Amino acid sequence: MQEISLQGQGRPRIVIVGCGFGGLFAARALRRAPADVLVIDHNNFHLFQPLLYQVASAALAPADIALPIRTILRHQPNAAVMLGEVEQVNLAAQYVHAGDSRVPYDYLILAPGAVDNYFGHSEWHGFAPGMKEVEDATLIRSRMLLSFETAEIESDPTERAAHLAFIIVGGGPTGVELAGAIKELAVDVIARDFRVADTRRARVILVEAGPRLLPALHADSSERALKQLHDLGVEVLLGKPVTAIFEDGVEVGGERIRSYNVIWAAGVRASPLVSTLDAELGPGGRVKVAPDCSIPGYPNAFVIGDAAYLVDSATGQPVPGVSQGALQMGKYAARVIEEELVGNRASATRAHGFHYKDLGSMATVGKSRAVVEIGRLHFGGLLAWFAWMALHITVLIGFRNRIAVLTSWIYSYVFFRRGSRLITGLAPTKVKQPIAPATSTSQPPSP
Amino acid sequence: MQEISLQGQGRPRIVIVGCGFGGLFAARALRRAPADVLVIDHNNFHLFQPLLYQVASAALAPADIALPIRTILRHQPNAAVMLGEVEQVNLAAQYVHAGDSRVPYDYLILAPGAVDNYFGHSEWHGFAPGMKEVEDATLIRSRMLLSFETAEIESDPTERAAHLAFIIVGGGPTGVELAGAIKELAVDVIARDFRVADTRRARVILVEAGPRLLPALHADSSERALKQLHDLGVEVLLGKPVTAIFEDGVEVGGERIRSYNVIWAAGVRASPLVSTLDAELGPGGRVKVAPDCSIPGYPNAFVIGDAAYLVDSATGQPVPGVSQGALQMGKYAARVIEEELVGNRASATRAHGFHYKDLGSMATVGKSRAVVEIGRLHFGGLLAWFAWMALHITVLIGFRNRIAVLTSWIYSYVFFRRGSRLITGLAPTKVKQPIAPATSTSQPPSP
Numbered sequence: 057m058q059e060i061s062l063q064g065q066g067r068p069r070i071v072i073v074g075c076g077f078g079g080l081f082a083a084r085a086l087r088r089a090p091a092d093v094l095v096i097d098h099n100n101f102h103l104f105q106p107l108l109y110q111v112a113s114a115a116l117a118p119a120d121i122a123l124p125i126r127t128i129l130r131h132q133p134n135a136a137v138m139l140g141e142v143e144q145v146n147l148a149a150q151y152v153h154a155g156d157s158r159v160p161y162d163y164l165i166l167a168p169g170a171v172d173n174y175f176g177h178s179e180w181h182g183f184a185p186g187m188k189e190v191e192d193a194t195l196i197r198s199r200m201l202l203s204f205e206t207a208e209i210e211s212d213p214t215e216r217a218a219h220l221a222f223i224i225v226g227g228g229p230t231g232v233e234l235a236g237a238i239k240e241l242a243v244d245v246i247a248r249d250f251r252v253a254d255t256r257r258a259r260v261i262l263v264e265a266g267p268r269l270l271p272a273l274h275a276d277s278s279e280r281a282l283k284q285l286h287d288l289g290v291e292v293l294l295g296k297p298v299t300a301i302f303e304d305g306v307e308v309g310g311e312r313i314r315s316y317n318v319i320w321a322a323g324v325r326a327s328p329l330v331s332t333l334d335a336e337l338g339p340g341g342r343v344k345v346a347p348d349c350s351i352p353g354y355p356n357a358f359v360i361g362d363a364a365y366l367v368d369s370a371t372g373q374p375v376p377g378v379s380q381g382a383l384q385m386g387k388y389a390a391r392v393i394e395e396e397l398v399g400n401r402a403s404a405t406r407a408h409g410f411h412y413k414d415l416g417s418m419a420t421v422g423k424s425r426a427v428v429e430i431g432r433l434h435f436g437g438l439l440a441w442f443a444w445m446a447l448h449i450t451v452l453i454g455f456r457n458r459i460a461v462l463t464s465w466i467y468s469y470v471f472f473r474r475g476s477r478l479i480t481g482l483a484p485t486k487v488k489q490p491i492a493p494a495t496s497t498s499q500p501p502s503p
Numbered sequence: 504m505q506e507i508s509l510q511g512q513g514r515p516r517i518v519i520v521g522c523g524f525g526g527l528f529a530a531r532a533l534r535r536a537p538a539d540v541l542v543i544d545h546n547n548f549h550l551f552q553p554l555l556y557q558v559a560s561a562a563l564a565p566a567d568i569a570l571p572i573r574t575i576l577r578h579q580p581n582a583a584v585m586l587g588e589v590e591q592v593n594l595a596a597q598y599v600h601a602g603d604s605r606v607p608y609d610y611l612i613l614a615p616g617a618v619d620n621y622f623g624h625s626e627w628h629g630f631a632p633g634m635k636e637v638e639d640a641t642l643i644r645s646r647m648l649l650s651f652e653t654a655e656i657e658s659d660p661t662e663r664a665a666h667l668a669f670i671i672v673g674g675g676p677t678g679v680e681l682a683g684a685i686k687e688l689a690v691d692v693i694a695r696d697f698r699v700a701d702t703r704r705a706r707v708i709l710v711e712a713g714p715r716l717l718p719a720l721h722a723d724s725s726e727r728a729l730k731q732l733h734d735l736g737v738e739v740l741l742g743k744p745v746t747a748i749f750e751d752g753v754e755v756g757g758e759r760i761r762s763y764n765v766i767w768a769a770g771v772r773a774s775p776l777v778s779t780l781d782a783e784l785g786p787g788g789r790v791k792v793a794p795d796c797s798i799p800g801y802p803n804a805f806v807i808g809d810a811a812y813l814v815d816s817a818t819g820q821p822v823p824g825v826s827q828g829a830l831q832m833g834k835y836a837a838r839v840i841e842e843e844l845v846g847n848r849a850s851a852t853r854a855h856g857f858h859y860k861d862l863g864s865m866a867t868v869g870k871s872r873a874v875v876e877i878g879r880l881h882f883g884g885l886l887a888w889f890a891w892m893a894l895h896i897t898v899l900i901g902f903r904n905r906i907a908v909l910t911s912w913i914y915s916y917v918f919f920r921r922g923s924r925l926i927t928g929l930a931p932t933k934v935k936q937p938i939a940p941a942t943s944t945s946q947p948p949s950p
Contacts, residue, residue, distance in 0.1 A: 100652060100926045117564040119923040126696035127920070136698050139652040139926075190927050205547060205586040249573035251583050456914050456922050463910070467903050473574070475903050476566040479547045479586075480637050481928065 067092050067134075068162035070393060071152060073142045073329070075102050075125050078361035078382030079167035080453075083135055084128075085390030090397050091162070093135040096154055100124055100139050103190060104452055106379060107461070109230055111193035112319075113237035114201065114245075114477045115468060118190045120461050123454040142168070144332055147354045163393045164357040166343075167386065168327035170377065172320055173340065180301040184225060184318040187234075196319055198479045200238065203317050204246060205479070207253040214314070220258040221315035223306055225298050226322030227264025228272070229419040232281055234321060235262040235290045236422030243289065244423075244472045260290045261315075263308050265297035265322070270427070272376060273417050277427040280436040284421040298322070324377065326363040338365035340377075347409035349389050355406075358392075360385035368412050375412045379451075384412060420444045423469065514539050514581075517840060518599060518608035520589045520776070522549050522572050525808035525829035526614035527900075530582055531575075532837035537844055538609070540582040543601055547571055547586050550637060551899055553826060554908070556677055558640035559766075560684035561648065561692075561924045562915060565637045567908050570901040589615070591779050594801045610840045611804040613790075614833065615774035617824065619767055620787065627748040631672060631765040634681075643766055645926045647685065650764050651693060652926070654700040661761075667705040668762035670753055672745050673769030674711030675719070676866040679728055681768060682709040682737045683869030690736065691870075691919045707737045708762075710755050712744035712769070717874070719823060720864050724874040727883040731868040745769070771824065773810040785812030787824075794856035796836050802853075805839075807832035815859050822859045826898075832857060867891045870916065 068091045072079045075097040086093050101122040110116040129135040144153040151160040172186030185192050185199075200222065207219040222238050224231045242258035262269075262285065268278040269285075269292065285292055293308060300307035305314040326341040335351045338344040342365035345351060349358045349366065362377030364385065375381045388410045395403035416430035418440065426440035445465065452458050464475055515538045519526045522544040533540050548569040557563040576582040591600040598607040619633030632639050632646075647669065654666040669685050671678045689705035709716075709732065715725040716732075716739065732739055740755060747754035752761040773788040782798045785791040789812035792798060796805045796813065809824030811832065822828045835857045842850035863877035865887065873887035892912065899905050911922055 100648060100924070117566040117923075118927065119564040119925055122925055124696065124924045126693070127924070130696045138656060139649075140656075190925065194927075201547060202586070209585060209587075246573070249571065249577050249584075456918075456920065459910065459914075460907070460922070463906065467906075471903075473903065475907070476564075477547070477571045477574070478566055478569055478637065480565065480641075 068397060069094060069160065070163040070165065071096065071159060071161035072165045072167065073097075073145075073152060074167035074169055074327075074361070074363075075099075076105070076167060076169045076361060076382060077379045078169075078386040079165065080125075080128065080386070081383045082165050082167065082360065082386035082390045084132070085387045086394060087132045087134065089134065089390070089394040091134065091393075093132075094138060094159065094161075095125060095129065095135060096138045096140055096142055096152070096159070097125060098139070098141045099189075100126070102128060102453060104457075105188070106448060107452070108187055108190075108193050109234045109237060111190065111476070112187055112196040112200075112234060113241055114197050114474045115237065115241075116461060116464055117476045118194065120457055120464065121452070122190060123457060128453060142329060145329070145357075147334055147351065147357055150356070162356065165386070165389050165393075166330065166333075166357070166359045166363060167361045167382065168329045168363050169382075170324035170326055170340075170362040171328065173323040173325040174320065175323070177301070180320065183301045183303050184306075184320040186320040186324075187230060188324075194481060196317075197476070198481060200241075200317055201477055201479045204242075204250065204253065204255055204258075206316075207255075208250050209252070216253065217259075218304055218314040219316050220253065220255065221305075221313065222258065222260045222317045222319070223313060223315045224260070224262050224319045224321055225301075225306070226320065227262055227266065227269040227292070227294070228321060228323075229270065229417075231262055231264070231321035232269055232285065232419050232421060234319060235260050235285060235292075236288055236420070236425065239288050239290050240422045241474060245468075245474050246477070259315075261293065261313065262290055263293045263296055263298055263306070265295070267295050269294070270417075270419055272378075273419070273427065273429055274434060276434050277417075277419075277429055277436070280427045280434075281419060281421055284425040284427070284436065288422055288425070324362065330359060330363050333359075335359075339374075340365070342377075348392060348406045349385055349410050350406075358385075358389040360389055366410065369409060370411045373412075375410075378417075380415055381412055385410060418444045418447065515609035515844060516541060516607065517610040517612065518543065518606060519612045519614065520544075520592075520599060521614035521616055521774075521808070521810075522546075523552070523614060523616045523808060523829060524826045525616075525833040526612065527572075527575065527833070528830045529612050529614065529807065529833035529837045531579070532834045533841060534579045534581065536581065536837070536841040538581065538840075540579075541585060541606065541608075542572060542576065542582060543585045543587055543589055543599070543606070544572060545586070545588045546636075547573070549575060549900060551904075552635070553895060554899070555634055555637075555640050556681045556684060558637070558923065559634055559643040559647075559681060560688055561644050561921045562684065562688075563908060563911055564923045565641065567904055567911065568899070569637060570904055575900060589776060592776070592804075594781055594798065594804050597803070609803065612833070612836050612840075613777065613780075613804070613806045613810060614808045614829065615776045615810050616829075617771035617773055617787075617809040618775065620770040620772040621767070622770070624748070627767065630748045630750050631753075631767040633767040633771075634677060635771075641928060643764075644923070645928060647688075647764055648924055648926045651689075651697065651700065651702060651705075653763075654702075655697050656699070663700065664706075665751060665761040666763050667700065667702065668752075668760065669705065669707045669764045669766070670760060670762045671707070671709050671766045671768055672748075672753070673767065674709055674713065674716040674739070674741070675768060675770075676717065676864075678709055678711070678768035679716055679732065679866050679868060681766060682707050682732060682739075683735055683867070683872065686735050686737050687869045688921060692915075692921050693924070706762075708740065708760065709737055710740045710743055710745055710753070712742070714742050716741070717864075717866055719825075720866070720874065720876055721881060723881055724864075724866075724876055724883070727874045727881075728866060728868055731872040731874070731883065735869055735872070771809065777806060777810050780806075782806075786821075787812070789824075795839060795853045796832055796857050797853075805832075805836040807836055813857065816856060817858045820859075822857075825864075827862055828859055831859060865891050865894065 361382030
């Protein structure tokens with residue numbers, strides 16, 4: 057165990073674990089704080105997760121939605137960045153374990169995010185990858201594109217159908233958006249690229265255990281999204297829990313559906329890191345935080361984002377595990393800390409507690425289709441789609457990324473193409489044995 | 504062994520193995536041929552290898568320089584694409600083995616390309632990856648960026664220096680361009696992103712066993728490139744063969760240089776596939792082809808690109824293993840085949856033999872530096888750099904890719920940034936244990 061050296065400017069240190077929306081906006085909000093801010097993340101980049109499904113569906117390249125954390129914070133002198141995996145936190149002694157060393161803190165903001173929740177069936181992960189990291193998305197992309205390739209050279213119609221079937225488990229925003237994107241890929245983008253397989257007839261099946269899609273939104277939006285998916289040709293199964301997942305399909309409602317492309321979007325739980333804390337856990341393994349987002353008994357340690365469970369006293373509703381929630385909690389924790397460092401007394405913001413501002417929800421269902429809820433205003437269609445695009449472009453961090461994503465979107469809209477159709481990282485052995493395509497000659501090989 | 508089904512239009516089949524420049528331009532040149540063209544490649548995309556070094560140096564995303572083969576050939580009705588690895592060729596019986604099945608042909612064009620040549624030291628591959636595939640480039644990129652991260656948190660100065668040292672083995676175009684790009688990355692792009700490590704002082708060492716850089720070009724261009732690299736701050740070792748490579752450095756000229764980033768650009772040999780042929784091999788394991796690029800004794804089987812060895816009877820010089828050579832050989836083989844299929848007699852083009860047209864050579868040495876040779880005209884500097892860019896943008900395939908690359912280049916030129924600085928695909932265990940950065944607090948953890 058290596059105790060770290062402590063040469064420094066003698067200012068208190070704020071350690072932020074995780075650089076998603078919560079951690080990043082906390083770090084930025086602390087730019088004027090009289091403290092040294094240290095951001096620790098296991099990636100060297102901030103990932104814009106709301107668009108990760110577009111990497112999985114070959115519309116965007118990973119670099120389009122990821123920006124190095126160092127680049128984002130380069131002009132913030134009081135911020136340093138560390139690449140590392142935090143495995144343990146000692147709240148009493150006020151340090152975190154990262155790798156082989158301990159990093160002490162005066163204030164701690166834990167924003168480790170969430171991981172896929174297989175509800176006890178971790179063995180499903182191999183058959184049905186989720187979508188949290190860049191590597192997940194590129195794996196899903198490669199498997200999906202490889203399936204089309206295999207379908208093209210597969211002679212057995214049953215096998216071919218299984219390669220042209222895509223099952224998305226989970227009817228939340230990720231599942232809805234991914235289902236629409238994959239169906240569009242198969243119908244509009246790649247259909248003319250294949251000679252044998254009719255990718256237009258690829259089945260995209262969205263399975264939701266609950267009674268409706270987008271449970272976080274209102275019923276009318278669920279209806280709207282359902283209709284839009286039907287218009288696209290996506291099959292939606294509601295009230296049908298998945299009871300088993302195999303390498304070649306799923307079992308849903310007693311029925312078995314064959315597919316070599318099962319994708320998990322059915323839910324998340326808090327990062328395992330928080331289970332090591334001296335703190336009570338709530339639903340989804342989230343830390344039951346105090347109204348000020350701190351860990352009960354440790355006022356200098358905060359948990360934010362979808363690793364935290366907090367029932368907003370104003371609304372009686374738990375803060376949703378969405379980007380907005382993490383972002384607002386991050387700014388809130390930062391304000392509390394800065395007030396205390398500057399004022400040297402209990403922060404008024406802390407006393408007031410965190411309250412979530414619902415700025416609305418939206419989901420897109422493929423090209424020129426989306427649903428939007430802003431307060432009492434609920435609408436869909438083209439206008440909603442433009443609103444969805446405008447918001448995501450605005451929130452997306454990094455000038456270059458905005459340009460890249462926008463041009464990619466315009467390009468796909470105009471030319472029905474997608475720019476990132478690469479099969480990478482798969483061992484060649486994974487390539488299915490090819491057999492003859494339709495254009496094979498009728499002349500037997502001459503002796 | 505699965506014999507393929509033979510339903511088809513009764514036209515002769517031309518099988519093209521490999522879709523680099525040679526295979527792709529052969530396939531396109533056959534668009535009007537009365538035959539079925541089948542392109543087999545182990546990737547689903549054509550890779551623009553001349554720019555692969557920009558992926559390795561975080562300037563471009565893989566998708567910027569790769570385009571699905573199906574998309575390129577979608578409007579060519581007589582062309583089909585198959586994803587698969589060709590392991591064996593039976594010239595006598597006229598079929599190729601791909602995976603578990605045999606694909607018969609009437610004409611064969613072998614364009615499998617080349618692989619890195621470690622000259623008998625295959626154990627070096629793990630320490631010094633080469634750059635042939637997308638995965639190679641992203642691995643080099645991730646290792647390089649991870650080294651900067653490690654240097655930032657490394658306390659031991661010797662270790663830190665080893666992480667800030669980059670050794671490129673081989674002074675050909677790839678080595679020269681990579682060395683310049685990495686030095687620019689360290690000096691211009693990321694310097695301000697780090698608080699502790701001074702990336703400006705990163706050593707980039709280019710090691711060439713021969714007496715001069717760019718041996719394929721003329722001496723004055725070698726001098727020019729050498730001066731440009733010196734201006735950039737790249738250290739160049741000439742006439743110094745690498746005698747050993749370890750995990751943490753190389754041995755060159757008896758001296759040991761420590762570095763955790765050794766990259767292999769010292770040479771290639773023909774794809775192992777051609778060693779299975781009933782054909783005589785020349786330098787670099789290349790097939791000694793007849794003047795018409797066919798395999799002696801098998802007039803319907805051609806080998807093109809850097810898998811072929813051919814001394815041009817007009818110049819007495821071997822055709823160089825560059826894009827232009829592959830491209831011209833591909834068009835030539837296609838013309839020979841089409842003439843014979845249409846005319847039903849020996850092709851005049853075949854009788855005339857293949858002759859390489861040297862359209863010139865160029866290499867870039869980082870921003871606004873390059874060397875160009877067109878015939879007797881040799882020049883360098885900004886003009887050469889613009890010529891280099893113009894040519895690569897023009898030859899780059901795919902409208903979208905051209906836009907993406909051009910905008911990335913303009914962006915980096917204006918903002919000194921690079922768009923693809925992602926560390927991906929590395930196991931978290933590979934992340935070195937972090938220790939305290941400079942901004943650590945002087946206050947001991949309060950009890």
